[in-house]
Amino acid sequence: MSEKQTFTGNRGLQLEEALIFEIGSFENCGVDLEDVPQVESRLGDCAAQGDIDLPGLSEPEAMRHFVRLSQKNHAIDAGLYPLGSCTMKHNPRLNEKMARLPGFADIHPLQPQSTVQGALELMDSLAHWLKTLTGMPEVALSPKAGAHGELCGMMAIRAAIEAKGELAARTRVLVPESAHGTNPATAALLGFKVDGIPADASGRVDLAAFKEKLGDDVAAIMLTNPNTCGLFERDIIEIADALHEAGGYFYCDGANFNAIVGRVRPGDLGVDAMHINLHKTFSTPHGGGGPGSGPTVLSERLAPFAPLPYVEKGEDGLRLVENNGDAAHNPFGRMVAFHGQMGMYVRALSYMMSHGADGLRQVAEDAVLNANYILASLKDVMSAPFEGPCMHEALFDDGWMKDTGIDTLDFAKAMIDEGYHPMTMYFPLVVHGAMLIEPTETESKAALDLFIATMRDLVRGAKEGEVERFKNAPELAPRRRLDETLAARSPVLRWQSPEAKQAAE
Amino acid sequence: MSKKFTKDHEWISLEGDVATVGITDYAQAQLGDVVFVEVPEAGRQVAKGDDAAVVESVKAASEVYAPVSGEVVEGNDALEGNPALVNEDADDSGWFFKMKLADQGELDGLMDEAAYTAYVKELD
Amino acid sequence: MRYLPLTNADRQAMLANIGAADIDALFVDVPDAARRDGTVDLPRHQGEMQVERQLSAMAGKNMTASTVPFFCGAGAYKHHVPATVDHIIQRSEFLTSYTPYQPEITQGTLQYLFEFQTQVSELTGMPVANASMYDGSTATAEAVLMAHRVTRKSRAVLSGRLHPHYTAVIENLSEMGGFALAQPDMAPQGAEDLLALIDDDTSCVVVQNPDFFGNVTDFTTLAAAVQAKGCLLIVAVPEVVSLGLLKRPGDMGADIVTGEGQSIGGGLNFGGPYVGLFAARDKYIRQMPGRLCGETVDADGQRGFVLTLSTREQHIRRDKATSNICTNSGLCSLAFTAHMTLLGGKGMRQLAELNHARAVQLADALGAVKGVEVLTPAFFNEFSVKLPANAAQIVDALADKGVLGGVPVSRLAPHAGLDDVLVVAATEANTENDVAAFAAALTEVLS
Missing domain, CATH: 3.90.1150.10 (Aspartate Aminotransferase, domain 1)
Structure with a gap:
């Protein structure tokens, strides 16, 4: 590897890029706007004083800026992205094309319903697919992301408990210790007390401990299935039955629905509410952290409380019910302005129609097959905390690293130098130094084989004392390890001009 | 007097009727680089086991519980501008708050240095 | 199936490698009662043309804004959104990347988030802005919860001219979280006496500018009066383009500013996805919801960016987090930044x-x-x-x-x-x- 220093700091195609505030100017503009007609201002006393202190860039400069930035990102389109629980699968471009049809992209949420019947039809079709795939009678489409869907499901549960007059009594929500952080955060947001349930030696909910915690003060359980260790909860039906008998509700975190779609219907497991991350199971793009979409399916018991708005069949076509009072049932309220993530609905439906019932079943099977192939191919050199087959993701711990002088983080950073995005690390919390690998169904066998070979070589290196390969990593990425302590101790959250900085000091 | 310790890795040291509370060197090492500390204001009443302060590293946030009951008389303002003090000197200048004890008898339930050392050894 | 690379031969070889007789052996943990042998009652897979034909037919039934x-x-x-913006957000490296948890290989996302935060901060006149929320309505509801945390009080006063959906979202979250609200009746114009509705347990007053009926108001006097009563002033801005011509909420003295960023870089999309803006005073940074991007240096001393102050968030703080939010509106904030960069x-x-x-x-x-x-x-x-x-x-x-x-x-x-x-x-x-x-x-x- 060449250590050559360059004048620009660039390294061939790897280009450094300054902030827009450092390259743009106030005089520049990349949009040609019409001349402003002369009118008398009606801004009252609210007109701005002074200019907006933001630079502009011409179109070519702006294009270059953002393209250069893009080249500093890892992406599914460029390589394997095995983030466990995040489901980084291929994002079909047909979905993008469909979402951009003017009939979906260029319609206003509040134009007369008679002028958007096709949009309502799309929402109704998506709802039908989601209800059929999950075996549930109702779905709330509007939640904006997974955590928002969790909130929706738990709100429906809270409303049902309130309707029974049990709100004061049912204050506790059971959450396994392996749960994603959004679960306890959601329960706490609704005023519930979070009570942890331990895992058993097989990585699943400890059934005895769970039953012991049941009581008439339990509102719900929030259980992820397949769980965050990548395992199917074998006792799930027994858990649901016991919970229902005790008067509680079953919230299932559907983050990992992609492992079972087309093969198992949550409705058959006794689930009362489950959100579905359209950006995981149904391939809408993650976009660097959103937008997501978290439609939430509801059981018969919770269906009457589904939030506004929802689509129903009316006399002259489809109707969007947007307000209380004109609803036949008893919505718990509204979670969001307008109707949710239409752009994501189109993408997800486009994906479902492409795969069909047969293809979706194959999706789950290939996702599980790929994960098990990785598990089987690495467990002789890395330590797997649990026995038996996994579902869509393979979990390892750091037991095998003992005495190598490196830790999970070092291992992950060395993967970056090999051209891979690291797996999910240190999650779930119930496993020490966790490494959670989710290949998804859209990786070929050849891609998996190269990944496995790379991982085995890294393990060999770690065990043979190649400490620098790990401790110094990454060395070949656009940046070396970043100082997160500095960032957090003295937060710099926006750009400031050198003059403003100086003035502040 | 000599220091007493809690299972939550706080130390408490009594001088006269005012006790100083901090987190142990073991705790700071577990947390990693401390980036933020929130200490209680003077005058706040805390019961044994209450959340009294917050300590955050890059990857973890942890409550600091009152090891005994009493009234806070001073928070360590130096930590606001320099949270690194907790890493550099947890046992002394990186203290969190001082409190007036409601019942000195509560100290008897805490570990002495030898017991705490043994406790930590067991954790590793 | 065009999205699935494995061949049947691959599948057989992999099963053999795993030591599983068939695919069912990998689903052995599923209880018998929940196993389904056939496919569900939905259509079979289809090619691009067939899918496009059906979806285009649905789209064709709608009356589009541009026509x-x-x-x-x-x-x-x-x-109008410049063509460049849509191209930029469809770059593979932006479209198909995840939340930037590995900063060494996500500097692209992190840098534009830092630029986004700076733009939002400058437009609203507030010292800090986060890396986006779901939309304007949820951002405003989060602002109310934040005000409750900051002041340790539990009641909010809402303007009667707040967007009715924003009100409904706040109402829902307040009712579910056990918080109280007060709001005068809705009137298209005229003075509102919001100060009179403040009581000892009130944490904040929420106003909108321009309001739901379009009125523009200078809230400078209100801000001072609200703060004198120990409350925060939250200003919601559902039309962000207005900040190009109106006095900034930060200059009026707002404590938290929320906004809907859809107008910059985003289409109508029948209501979503949009992008929520969230900005606040410096001293409230640690009570803010959502992701924050901050500047730092790498091991070689080069400037770089990371997600920071994440101990506020659910993945670390769990039931004590400032919000349950995880996903934000990443790609919509990129569209916002790109469009705003073109405009200047x-x-x-x-x-x-x-x-x-x-x-x-x-x-x-x-x-x-x-x-x-x-x-x-x-x-x-x-x-x-x-x-x-x-x-x-x-x-x-x-x-x-x-x-x-x-x-x-x-x-x-x-x-x-x-x-x-x-x-x-x-x-x-x-x-x-x-x-x-x-x-x-x-x-x-x-x-």
């Missing part, structure tokens, strides 16, 4: 001036229609009119004539007793011909 004189607003606005401060000002001028022309044109009264004395690009008949019916009649003529208040607030009030918006996307067509169609419908 008719279009004047709907009320929290979602039709603006100067372009943003001109864009806002164009919007205002077109709205003034529209107000003059509609005000000249017999029986129509413009209710909003000071406005930006949206205002209310009183009609001589039911506004929803008139909007339907206008749609029949191929004009999308605004949003009737009764659509969002059916019980407000404002059935004859219509909210209309004009933007740079409207031509003078559109304005004339709207006035002519309205004249016809009313005669």
Whole structure:
């Protein structure tokens, strides 16, 4: 590897890029706007004083800026992205094309319903697919992301408990210790007390401990299935039955629905509410952290409380019910302005129609097959905390690293130098130094084989004392390890001009 | 007097009727680089086991519980501008708050240095 | 199936490698009662052409904003988005990457988030902004929860001229979280005595600018009075283009500013995805919800960016987190940043001036229609009119004539007793011909 220093700091195609505030100017503009007609201002006393202190860039400069930035990102389109629980699968471009049809992209949420019947039809079709795939009678489409869907499901549960007059009594929500952080955060947001349930030696909910915690003060359980260790909860039906008998509700975190779609219907497991991350199971793009979409399916018991708005069949076509009072049932309220993530609905439906019932079943099977192939191919050199087959993701711990002088983080950073995005690390919390690998169904066998070979070589290196390969990593990425302590101790959250900085000091 | 310790890795040291509370060197090492500390204001009443302060590293946030009951008389303002003090000197200048004890008898339930050392050894 | 690379031969070889007899052996943990052998009752897989044909048929049934004189607003606005923006957000490296948890290989995302935060901070006049929320309504509800945390109080006072959906979202979250609200009745104009509604347990006052009816207001005096009572002032801005021409909420003294960023870089999309803006005073940083991007250096001393202060968030703080939010609106914030970068401060000002001028022309044109009264004395690009008949019916009649003529208040607030009030918006996307067509169609419908 060449250590050559360059004048620009660039390294061939790897280009450094300054902030827009450092390259743009106030005089520049990349949009040609019409001349402003002369009118008398009606801004009252609210007109701005002074200019907006933001630079502009011409179109070519702006294009270059953002393209250069893009080249500093890892992406599914460029390589394997095995983030466990995040489901980084291929994002079909047909979905993008469909979402951009003017009939979906260029319609206003509040134009007369008679002028958007096709949009309502799309929402109704998506709802039908989601209800059929999950075996549930109702779905709330509007939640904006997974955590928002969790909130929706738990709100429906809270409303049902309130309707029974049990709100004061049912204050506790059971959450396994392996749960994603959004679960306890959601329960706490609704005023519930979070009570942890331990895992058993097989990585699943400890059934005895769970039953012991049941009581008439339990509102719900929030259980992820397949769980965050990548395992199917074998006792799930027994858990649901016991919970229902005790008067509680079953919230299932559907983050990992992609492992079972087309093969198992949550409705058959006794689930009362489950959100579905359209950006995981149904391939809408993650976009660097959103937008997501978290439609939430509801059981018969919770269906009457589904939030506004929802689509129903009316006399002259489809109707969007947007307000209380004109609803036949008893919505718990509204979670969001307008109707949710239409752009994501189109993408997800486009994906479902492409795969069909047969293809979706194959999706789950290939996702599980790929994960098990990785598990089987690495467990002789890395330590797997649990026995038996996994579902869509393979979990390892750091037991095998003992005495190598490196830790999970070092291992992950060395993967970056090999051209891979690291797996999910240190999650779930119930496993020490966790490494959670989710290949998804859209990786070929050849891609998996190269990944496995790379991982085995890294393990060999770690065990043979190649400490620098790990401790110094990454060395070949656009940046070396970043100082997160500095960032957090003295937060710099926006750009400031050198003059403003100086003035502040 | 000599220091007493809690299972939550706080130390408490009594001088006269005012006790100083901090987190142990073991705790700071577990947390990693401390980036933020929130200490209680003077005058706040805390019961044994209450959340009294917050300590955050890059990857973890942890409550600091009152090891005994009493009234806070001073928070360590130096930590606001320099949270690194907790890493550099947890046992002394990186203290969190001082409190007036409601019942000195509560100290008897805490570990002495030898017991705490043994406790930590067991954790590793 | 075009999205699945494994061949049947691959599958057999892999099963053999694993030591599983068949695929069912990997699903052995699924209880028998829940196992399904056949496929569910849904259509089989289809090619691109077939899918495109069906979805295009659905899309074709909708009346699109660009093809008719279009004047709907009320929290979602039709603006022109430069072609460059859509290209940038479709770059693989932006579109198909995850939340930037590995900063060494996500500097692209992190840097634009830092630029986004700076732009939002500058536009709102606030010291810090986060890396985005779901949308304007949820951002405003989060602001109320944040005010409760900061002040350790539990009641909010809402303006009666807050967008009814924003009110509904706050109401829902407040009711579920055990928090109280107070709100005067909805009125298209006139003074609101929000200060009188503040009690000892009130944490904040929430106002909107421009408000739901289009009124623009300088809240400087209100801000000081609210703060004197120990409360925070939250200003919601559902039309972000207004910040190109209006006094900034930060300069008025707001403590938290929320906004809907859809107008910059985003399409109408039938209501989503949009992008929530969230900005606050420095001292409240650690009580803010959502992701924050911060500047730092790498091991070689080079500048770089990371997600920071994440101990506020659910993945670390769990049940003590400031919010349960995880996903934000990453790609929409990129669209916002790219569009705002093309505009710059100067372009943003001109864009806002164009919007205002077109709205003034529209107000003059509609005000000249017999029986129509413009209710909003000071406005930006949206205002209310009183009609001589039911506004929803008139909007339907206008749609029949191929004009999308605004949003009737009764659509969002059916019980407000404002059935004859219509909210209309004009933007740079409207031509003078559109304005004339709207006035002519309205004249016809009313005669």
